[in-house]
Amino acid sequence: MPTQLESDVQTSEDAFRTEVRQFLATNFPDELKGTGNMMAGLDGPTDENPVQKKWREAVGGRGWGTPTWPKEYGGGGLTKGQARIIEHEFAKVGAYNPIGGMGVMMFGPTLLEYGDERQKLEHIPPICRGEIRWCQGYSEPNAGSDLANLQTFAVDKGDHYLINGQKTWTSGGQWADKCFAIVRTDRSDKHKGISFMLIDMDAPGVEVRPITMISGTSPFCETFFTDVKVPKENLVGKEGQGWTIGKRLLQHERTNISGGGRLAGMMGQSLGDIAKKYCETGGDGALVNKVLRDKIADLEIRWNSFLLTARRAVEESKAQGGVSEISSVLKKVGTKLAQDRSELLIEIRGFQGLGWEGDEFGNDELEDVRGWLFGKAATIYGGSTEVQNNIIAKRVLGMLDHQ
Amino acid sequence: MAVLSEEQEMLRNMARDWATKESPVSEFRKVRAAGQPQAYNADAYAAMAEMGWVGIIIPEAHGGSDFGFLSAGLVIEELGKTLTASPLVATIIAASAILLGGSDAQKAKWLPRLASGETVATLAVDEGAHCDPSAIETSVSGGKLTGKKAFVHEAHGASLFVVAAKDGLYLVEKGDGVSLTTRKLTDQRSHADIQFAGAAAEKLEGGGDSLLGDVLDRARVLSVAEMLGMAQAVFDTTLDYLKQRVQFNQVLATFQALQHRMADLFADLTQMRSAVEAGLQAVDSGFGVARAATIAKAEANRVLHAISNQGIQLHGGIGMTDEFNVGFYLKRARVLEASWGSSSYLRDRFARLSGY
Structure with missing residues (x-):
């Protein structure tokens, strides 16, 4: 027997589900069914x-x-249960969420936590409407895994900061309207000398140069700042608080890199099904090459337990509130498995799985080759696997500093 | 850890408390020293039954507490942490077989006895050294079962056997036509080959063609809960040790090579926990059981294997001694890895279930 409270919740959820269905019937055009969300992607x-x-x-x-x-x-102001209903109902009719990107995944949650009222009112609504693309100004040529070594400097000029320096690996920098960046405001303290600022990408003195990657694509940029004026009100939190805020944002990033639909989507079709098209099968439909078959099963089992782990992390963080401490595990495990899968896909397809271009190759084959190459970045960006291991050892396992 | 109900949290805390206070590894040492073939403390098992653990998946109408498999897993995990030697898992597996395949009369006769701890039961499937339910020669004619079963868990304490024959599962009571040959394995628990020579057998008529497979999946998800507890215990003990042991004037936990190895093992353990809990939950929901149980056992095998080996390595020489507990976990680990499907068996099964 459900309690009165449970049945009230049930009734209001049913009503909301009806509202979502009506909204979809009125607003979602058939021609967009099953298409993706270009606006939210990093690579277009x-x-x-x-x-x-x-x-x-x-x-x-x-x-x-x-x-x-x-x-x-500008958000929905809804409960997690209602959010799940939206997700579920959208998925049922093949509708994508058109609101996404780094503003939603990383910057928004961080600003909601650390921004002042005026900043939230200025920046969050355009993110909710999908009007503004944000990029991330974190890494520098000499600040990769050692991110706190960043040197881009902001000089206090009274009503504004004057910024000089260079960021790199700026994902989608060439298409972004604004940049959330960590910059140095004090050279005397490595971590406490860092501040979190918001920079207009069309401000004078900002120059963006796309970097061509081994995959042949240019989703990342170098971003140069030469005497760029940033108004004081674009400082988030206090001066010197940037490292704390910046790390918080990385937690959101890691959860998204690993647990997000992006990676799940990338894994796509079962490797076993693909292998049956490229490799010999016996009368029972099983792959004749038992060694390859075993490798595929091993990978798919581990991939399945990764998906279960991602689901568990979501359930745990919902129950506890806040990002689950296993987000570092997700990033490390998910990116490695995705790389292993790409490598195994090449073994399954042979030379046909190594095509660079040409009509003799299928689109899926060519895309997977580029994905294999670009996927090498996944264990480097967002905190490399080695950095994740340091974080797990120190913060989760309480092992002492090795330096 | 899966998100638990209040009831489940209480159950887990009670089991943790009991295992820590009443059944630490020193109790297993006593059992080992006693050298009895049944290899468990009957008083401890009676206490478990008293707390409702043996009847944990058995409906209340048959004297159980009907908490389900995830809850059973919580208790078994805590007992696995301290290597508690008991026929709890074996009896719950047997109960699951009777629940799935038994008639109303069989359920009414046996389930209350299992739940109360009066009767210990176990599942006997394999006839050789490997899990191979497709190679069963045991047969039944005129209600008499004949055949040989190998390496049966908890055979010495059991008075009821759930036996796989060519045409299905049968209940056989210990008695005429049932003889045991003790097989001492590394875990120093109860194992035996059993010769059935025309033993009186009663078929489990329900459950359909998939009964044996379904019971084996339940055996898998229950066994991996024990394996999870063991993996967690070895991991925790090893981490504690690394934080204490000093070499080169430095605590071992400050060495980055060891930190990264522990981070790898922590990630593995996290994966294992997800797979184990999902396997138990699948049985409770009745959805996707074969696949979930296969993934759970395959992951449990992989991860416990790695952690039990690294537990020894990271303890160094002291990990090799009988005085230290970590070796016990290694020896029990391999026995459980071989039970109800080795890693290669499970990968083959996963591929078959996936259609390649």
């Missing part, structure tokens, strides 16, 4: 057609792309 320019624009505005207008964010800043 903003190139929105009028139908996509209308869909984005419909979802963004209600705050349903960021359902649990507060209503006063």
